[in-house]
Amino acid sequence: MIKNIVFDFGGVLVQHDFMTFFTKILGSKEKVAWFMQNVLPEKVNNDIDMELHEPSYYIEQQKRLWPEYTEALDAFDKHYTDIFIGESEGIRDLMLKLKADGYRLLGLSNWSSRVYDVMAKFDIFNLIEGSIISKDVHQLKPNKDIYMSFLQKFNVKADECVFIDDRPDNIEGCKAVGMPGIVFRNTQQLTQELNKLLPTRI
Known part of the structure; x- marks a missing residue:
């Protein structure tokens, strides 16, 4: 689940x-x-x-x-x-709903230390409990090692996670370690895809 x-x-x-x-x-x-x-x-x-x-x-x-x-x-x-230029339309409301339903919100991103400048600009990142950033582990999506580092850091099982990324190759990477994934196009599409995976509708 x-x-x-x-x-x-x-x-x-x-x-x-x-x-x-x-x-x-x-x-x-x-x-x-x-x-x-x-x-x-x-x-x-x-x-x-x-x-x-x-x-x-x-x-x-x-x-x-x-x-x-x-x-x-x-x-x-x-x-x-x-x-x-801004938050993805509707993503904040979706994250708040997921959080209220008891889901753990985590991050996994290819980014340099410049990520902190962007995080300071947009407070949506405060909704994320924790994350793995490529610059911290010197690993990159879609390579297997960064997904394994993520699972180890947060002590979670691959099949108990769903990864959301805008690049199909990164979703193929997560699936290679047994983690379900969704290619993000917009929040409405993401919500529809999540509703196919989650036990209760959001």
Whole structure:
């Protein structure tokens, strides 16, 4: 029976808008798309989230490789929280209902230490009892090890949790350790999916 509802952070609890943030600096969506593929690609973001070094280390590294994009990289470094634009619509009310029904609300997120800046901006994170962040364990979703670290830290069983993430690959990762998962698209869809798994409707 499900006892623990486990939330990813970015794209689930709070929404981000990299396109608008960088378009103000780079001037067009096409330039932003190229920038995100080449100057700030997923591998660099993963390195930042793994945090073997401080986030600024990786930004400086990219500035040396791409000096013509120093302004955009500096903005990413200095105005990071501006990328995060608000809570996902309806998610707070859903979390409050789940909490009132006795479910334990936990977090599991790929994020650097910059997560604390975002958590300070949005008090929805106060509804989470505890979490594992990739920077703390130097592990990343969707790899098996971070899910195992989560289960161990909170002393919970995989089949008593349901993990909610906006990326399908991360949901495949949790299922690989026996944890049910839901790909988040919006709160209404999430509620419908949860009602299929939980013993009482929310």
